[in-house]
Amino acid sequence: MTDSLNTWTTWRELNAQPEIWREWGQQFDPSPYRLWVDSLPIREVWFCGAGTSAYIGDILEAGLTDSFVRLRSVPSTDLVSRPRAYLQDVSPLVVSFGRSGDSTESVGTLDALDVLAPSAPRLHITCNPNGALAQRPSPSGNSKMIVLPETTHDAGFAMTSSFSTMLLTALSIFGDRSDFEHRMTLLADELGTLLPRYAATTGAPPSRAVYLGTGPMAFAAREAALKVMELSAGRIPALWDSTLGFRHGPKSFVTDDTLITLFTSPDPHAAAYEIDLVEELRGQFPDATVRTIGPGGDIDFAMPYGPLWHAPVSIAAAQVAGVLWSDALGLNVDDPFAGRGTLSRVVSGVRLHPVSA
Numbered sequence: 001m002t003d004s005l006n007t008w009t010t011w012r013e014l015n016a017q018p019e020i021w022r023e024w025g026q027q028f029d030p031s032p033y034r035l036w037v038d039s040l041p042i043r044e045v046w047f048c049g050a051g052t053s054a055y056i057g058d059i060l061e062a063g064l065t066d067s068f069v070r071l072r073s074v075p076s077t078d079l080v081s082r083p084r085a086y087l088q089d090v091s092p093l094v095v096s097f098g099r100s101g102d103s104t105e106s107v108g109t110l111d112a113l114d115v116l117a118p119s120a121p122r123l124h125i126t127c128n129p130n131g132a133l134a135q136r137p138s139p140s141g142n143s144k145m146i147v148l149p150e151t152t153h154d155a156g157f158a159m160t161s162s163f164s165t166m167l168l169t170a171l172s173i174f175g176d177r178s179d180f181e182h183r184m185t186l187l188a189d190e191l192g193t194l195l196p197r198y199a200a201t202t203g204a205p206p207s208r209a210v211y212l213g214t215g216p217m218a219f220a221a222r223e224a225a226l227k228v229m230e231l232s233a234g235r236i237p238a239l240w241d242s243t244l245g246f247r248h249g250p251k252s253f254v255t256d257d258t259l260i261t262l263f264t265s266p267d268p269h270a271a272a273y274e275i276d277l278v279e280e281l282r283g284q285f286p287d288a289t290v291r292t293i294g295p296g297g298d299i300d301f302a303m304p305y306g307p308l309w310h311a312p313v314s315i316a317a318a319q320v321a322g323v324l325w326s327d328a329l330g331l332n333v334d335d336p337f338a339g340r341g342t343l344s345r346v347v348s349g350v351r352l353h354p355v356s357a
Contacts, residue, residue, distance in 0.1 A: 004327075005323065005324075005327060008156070008323060008327065008333040008334055009154075009155050009156045009334045010154070010156030010157070010158055010160065010231070010323055010333050010334050011323050011333065013154050013155070013156055013160050013161050014160040014161065014195075014316065014319045014320065014323065015195060016151060016161060017160065017161045017164055017165075017188075017191055017312075017316065018188040018189070018191045018192040018195070019188065020149065020151050020152060020161050020165060021164070021165065021168065021184045021185075021187055021188040021191070022184060022185055022188040023149065023151075024148065024149060024152075024165060024168075024169070024184060025180055025181040025182075025183070025184025025185055025188075026181055027149070028146075028169065028172070028180065029180070030169070030172035030173050030180055033123070033144060033146070033173045034173055034177065036144060037093065037123075037173060037174070040093055040121050042069060042091070042092055042093045042121065043069055043070060043092070044069060044070045044071070044072060044090065044092035044093070045067075045069055045070070045071050045072070045092060045093045045095060045174065046072050046073075046074040046092045046093070046094045046095065047060050047061065047071070047072070047073050047074065047095050047097070047170070048074050048075065048076045048079060048094055048095065048096045048097070048109055049075065049076055049096065049097035049098060049106075050075060050076045050077050050098075050103055050105040050106070051077075051159075051226070052099075052159040052162075052163050052223060052226065053076075053097040053098055053099065053159075053163075053166070054073065054075035054076065054077065054097075055163075055219055055222055055223045055226070056097050056163065056166055056167045056170065057072075057073030057074070057075070057095075057097070058073045058219035058222065059167060059216045059219045059220060059223075059308065059311055060073070060167070060170060060171070060174065060216075060308070061073040062215050062216040062218065062219055063215060063216030063306070063307060063308035063311075064174055064175060064308070067174070071174075072092075074086060076096070076103075076105035076106060076108065076109045077105050079105075079108075079109055079112060080104075080105050080108035080109060080112060080352070083112035083115075083116055083355050084116065087112060087113070087116035087117045088116075090117065090120070091117055091119055091120045091121075092117075092120060093120070093121045093122070093123060094109070094113060094117075094120055094121070094122050094123070095122075095123045095124075095125065095170065096109060096110075096122065096123070096124050096125070096126075096133055097125050097126070097166050097170070098124075098125075098126045098127075098128075098131065098133050099126070099127045099128065099152075099153065099154060099159055099162040099163075099166075100126075100127070100128045100131050100153075101124065101126035101127070101128045101131025101132055101133030101134055102128065102130075102131040102132050102133075104350035104351075104352055105350065106131070106132055106133055107132050107352065108352045110132060110133075110136055111352065111354075111355055112355045113138070114138075114139055115355045115356070115357055116355065116357075118138065118139045118140060119140045119142070120138070121138070121140075121142040121143065122137075122138045122142070122143040122144070123143070123144050123145075123146070123173075124143070124144070124145045124146065125146045125148070125166050125169055125170060126145070126146070126147060126148070126166075127147070127148045127150075127152045127153040127154070127162045127165075127166070128147075128153055129147045129150075133145065134147050146169060148162070148165050148166065148169065149165075152165045152166075155334070156333070156334040156335075157230065157231075157334060157335050157336060157337070158227055158230050158231055158319070158322065160316075160319050163223065163312070163315075164312035164315070164316070167311065167312055168184065168187070168309070168312060171308060171309060175308060175309070176305075178305070183305060183309065187305075187309065187310070187312075187313065190301060190310075190313055191312075191313050191316055194299070194301060194313060194316065194317075195316060195320065197299055198299070198316060198317045198320040198321070199320050199324065201291075201298075201299065202320060202321045202324045202325075203259075203289075204325075204328065205232070205235075205236055205325040205328050205329060206236065206257055206258060206259035206289070207236070207255060207257040207258065208236065208237050208238070208239075208253065208254070208255060208257065208258040208259070209225065209228050209236055209237070209238040209239075209258065209259045209260075209261070209321075210225075210238070210239050210240070210241075210246075210253060210254065210258060210259070210260040210261065211224040211225045211228075211238065211239075211240045211261050211262075211263070211318065212240070212241055212242065212243055212246055212260065212261070212262045212263065212277070213242065213243065213262065213263035213264075213265070213314075214242060214243045214244075214265045214267070214270040214273070214274060215265065215267075215270065215307060216307050216308050216311055217263040217264075217265055217294075217307050217311060217314065218240070218241065218242040218243070218245075220263055220307075220311040220314055220315050221240040221241070221242075221261075221263055222240040223315050223318070224238075224240065224261070224263075224314075224315050224317070224318030225238035225239060225240040225318070226238070227315070227318045227319055227321075227322040228318055228321060228322045228325070230322070230336065231322030231323060231325065231326040231331075231333065231336055232322065232325055232326055232329060232331070232336065233326075233331055233336035233337055233340075235329055235331075236325060237253075239253045243262065243270070243273050243274050243277055244273060244277075246277065247277075254281075254285050254288055255288070256285070256287035256288060257287070257288070258285070258288045258289070259288070259289045259291070260281055260285075260288060260289065260290045260291070261291050261292075261293060261317070261318070262274055262277070262278060262290070262291075262292045262293070262297075263292075263293055263294050263311075263314045264292050264293065264294035264295050264296055264297045265294065265295070265303075265307055266294075266295045266302070266303040266306065266307060267307075271295070271296065274292070278290055278292060293314055293317050294310070294314055299317070301313070
């Protein structure tokens with residue numbers, strides 16, 4: 001199976017993540033960026049991006065609960081369509097994420113900032129040295145760019161190493177002040193052990209998939225569900241929700257051939273609710289498959305650094321499943337929408353409308 005899967009760029013890219021993390025931990029020093037952020041007279045930090053890059057912001061906002069400034073996830077898709085709803089008499093630090101750094105919304109965010117908040121400081125985290133996020137500083141000059149290694153600039157349709165490495169890089173700046181190299185090494189070792197376990201336990205494509213979690217892991221579930229839908233070209237509908245939110249209507253999505261995956265939390269209080277939900281689902285839907293991934297789960301691993309740092313480790317299970325199911329469905333894993341033209345690796349067809357002063 002591995003030999004045939006290795007023909008897919010996406011499979012090689014997601015399996016390269018442990019080595020990418022290990023090398024990036026050795027190369028990148030977050031301390032100058034931490035000092036720069038600490039020096040800024042700001043009240044808010046905005047995390048901006050589109051699609052998977054926006055979900056990085058969702059995960060960060062949900063998990064960085066001890067920040068001295070307000071943290072907001074502001075998808076670039078929202079900001080570009082209603083710039084004045086956000087950029088009225090504010091000057092936040094705007095952190096933009098982008099694999100290509102060249103999507104229409106990434107450019108549109110920079111355009112809106114140039115007109116409505118030109119003095120707002122900016123931090124761009126991107127995988128493409130030639131994209132707008134890497135090449136376009138702010139008019140005030142108060143901006144920083146972090147360009148990740150070329151190995152993170154995923155060539156496949158689905159974002160894998162680009163997502164995980166951008167998230168971990170942001171955590172090294174806005175999260176706890178850890179030894180980044182040491183932490184990335186341990187996370188790389190953990191993921192390297194788990195990837196073959198994920199592959200061995202994925203199983204056949206289900207008719208539907210659900211991903212659940214608590215706090216930042218709920219938004220990790222959002223990214224997981226997107227990976228499955230993208231890589232299956234929509235042939236496996238996938239839903240995400242929070243552990244407690246799932247009962248409030250979304251549970252109606254479950255059918256007999258649904259695979260429900262819950263990303264468990266290291267927090268004992270959250271875990272108590274997760275255990276209750278798993279027991280309930282297994283009792284109510286005996287023909288569905290319910291599995292847990294994380295501390296105390298069916299695939300058990302510790303989270304000594306908390307759910308934020310380990311979110312990419314859990315999400316990798318959906319990356320693996322997405323590739324295996326896409327291949328089993330006979331799709332082009334690296335471009336599941338080949339010949340259809342409905343979705344592309346870098347979103348196209350969006351027309352930017354000028355922002356007036």
